[in-house]
Amino acid sequence: MSNAIVTNILEDYLGNIWIGTYGGGINKYDGNLFTYFTKNEGLAGNEVSSILQDQDGRIWFGSDGGINLFDGKFMTTLPNTAGLSNTIIKAILKDHRGHYWIATNGNGVFKYIPNLLEQSGTIIHFREEQGLINDIVLSLCEDQYSNIWIGTISGVCKYDGKSFTYYTEKEGLSNNYTNCILEDRQGSIWFGTYGGGVTKFQPKTADRHGSFTHFNEKGGFSDNIVRCMMEDIDGNIWLGTETSGVTKYVQGRDGHPASFIHFSEKEGLCNNAVLSILEDSKRNLWFGTRMGLSILTSKKLASLSQKIKSGLTKESDIFFKNYTYENGFLGVGCTINAIYEDNGGIVWVGGNDRLTACHPLVTETTFDSIAPNIQLTGVSLYNESIEWSNLEQHQDSALKLGNGVTIKNFAFDSISRWYSVPHNLSLAYSNNYVAFNYVGITMNQPKKVKYQYILEGNDEQWSAVTLRTEAVYGNLAAGTYTFKVKAMNADGFWSDELTYPFSIRPPWWLTWWSYLLYAVLLLTLVYYAQRFQKIRIVRAEQEKSKQKQSILNERLRISRDLHDEVGATLSGISMYSHIAKEQIKAQSNIDLLSSLNIMQESSGDMVKKLNDIIWLLNPEQARLQQLVEKLEEYIRQLAEYKNVAVSVDIIDHISVIELQLEVRRNIYLIFKEAINNSFKYSQAGSISLTIRSAEPNLEFILQDDGVGFDIETVKRGNGLNNMHSRAKEIGATLRIESSPGHGSRLSLTYRVPS
Structure with a gap:
């Protein structure tokens, strides 16, 4: 090739590939040989910015020197009457009438109307004097109504064939600096800007009013600088940004609102500066970035989109196939919009220093299913590498490291063949700062090998996926451990786990x-x-x-x-x-x-x-039986003198129950007082004493058939007060029932302690 920096690529009707370069003119590749067109061959300038083929098969070239037309034999430069020479061409557009619109960097827009009868045609020049908003023009687009949209650094002009309509920040643009313009199949116009994100404009129709919708960082969009745009076969809009990867805009349909899905380096894109986008004939997506090329197949796209929506993406997921300098993409990076698929399915990618042709099988056979070979390359102590092979015959010695730490009382069985790693290493409790070095060996993209590790006995789960080839553990407790590590290649295939057991011996007191x-x-x-x-x-x-x-x-x-x-x-x-x-x-x-x-x-x-x-x-x-006998003796002695019938009934077995002194004393004195009162005042013909044992309670009942008394009157006496006081003293319940002419009844309930 004549120059390494590729700016544009075109395949003509005959299958020839035309490659525009920056400084090397035009390169034509017919499948076997390159043919060069520079100023020496009649090209207006060697810095080619755009290439286009018209319906008659002629090739148009825009360069820093003007416009050239190649008819298959001769290279013709458009006449300089309108000032096309020495003009940097930024874009060329052929409208539905066959007219050519030529955007320049500082000289406005040229409209060229070919004359079929003559080799030359008519040129109409639009500058600020003719109504253009700015003479620095960056992008061109024709909509379905034949309007020409012209993007400049000061806003957008719409030319309807008669007059210009301006769209700037004042009218609703998010930013005036318009890098690219796209009309989608729904008739909306998209403006990718430098500093304001992207603006979606819905023109006014009979059914709706015109409106602007802004998508920028302030509103949640990924980036304010949009470099390129593309509409895929499903009507989704893909937006390449300067620093945040690529964003897919899913049009709202079937009652579902519109949504954005962002793809960046986090999801596997090789670089976040996306300069060109292509959907090939097999619906695979190609992204040209500043660091290389990323391919997302249609199958991987469906899986990735679903995972992003559900928030289930993991570091170990691989969706993009990336090509950088390390694995065959020899360019430093891609250039803006320099990506093209020819009729044979070959994708041509222009880079900053060369052109790369990608065979269609690249999307089908490029995933490397051979996992890396994981190897443990070293075991270090206290951040110091140790030559374990030198210590194999001196395990009873002490080793002073460069940092002043002394290693001693270590033991191991043998040394590995290649990397001098000790097998079944046993360390003293004072040598518990350990580091493991490892590597995943692969022939394909070794710098993209990632790792996960875990120290069983210390870690609860595997580490995050990392590019680091060292795992460090400090202040390990005494015990038996197993270090495990595995490696993943650039296409997401994991190796088997490598295991390394070792132990740290406890101190003698443990x-x-x-x-x-x-x-x-x-x-x-x-x-x-x-x-x-x-x-x-x-x-x-x-x-x-x-x-x-x-x-x-x-x-x-x-x-x-x-x-x-x-x-x-x-x-x-x-x-x-x-x-x-x-x-x-x-x-x-x-x-x-x-x-x-x-x-x-x-x-x-x-x-x-x-x-x-x-x-x-x-x-x-002390037994209850003796208390009852004492009361019975007392009541019968009094009955002999009064000629009163007496009965004493004991219900249940009470001979084994013992009572404390104070309890016996108070019960005895209560009933002695009551018995005396009954014999003295009641004029009773019979008196009965009943003792019941219903665990845990004891119940004493004294009853007569005498004249009775008025309880309210008798309450004032000291006798009843003393009886209540004695019952309260032992925690018993005393109840007295009587009325004139109906005898008297006194009952005492006492709870026997367990």
């Missing part, structure tokens, strides 16, 4: 025999602690029993002393007062006799009370 010793010591401590606790409990029980027995003995001694000393004395007083009374009777000393009677009754009453106290203090009288 070894199994240390734990065994700790367990023995712990069991010994537990044994002696339990033994000490049992001894302490036994001693406490013994002390408690001793104290209890001491109290019982003391109570027994007191009761005996009271019986023997005080009781005997009071009995003697009673006896001698009786004798004195009998002696005085004979002498008829009435006053002295009365005093002695009182003395005798008081001492007798004192003896009875003292006997009650002695009975209550006696620990051998």
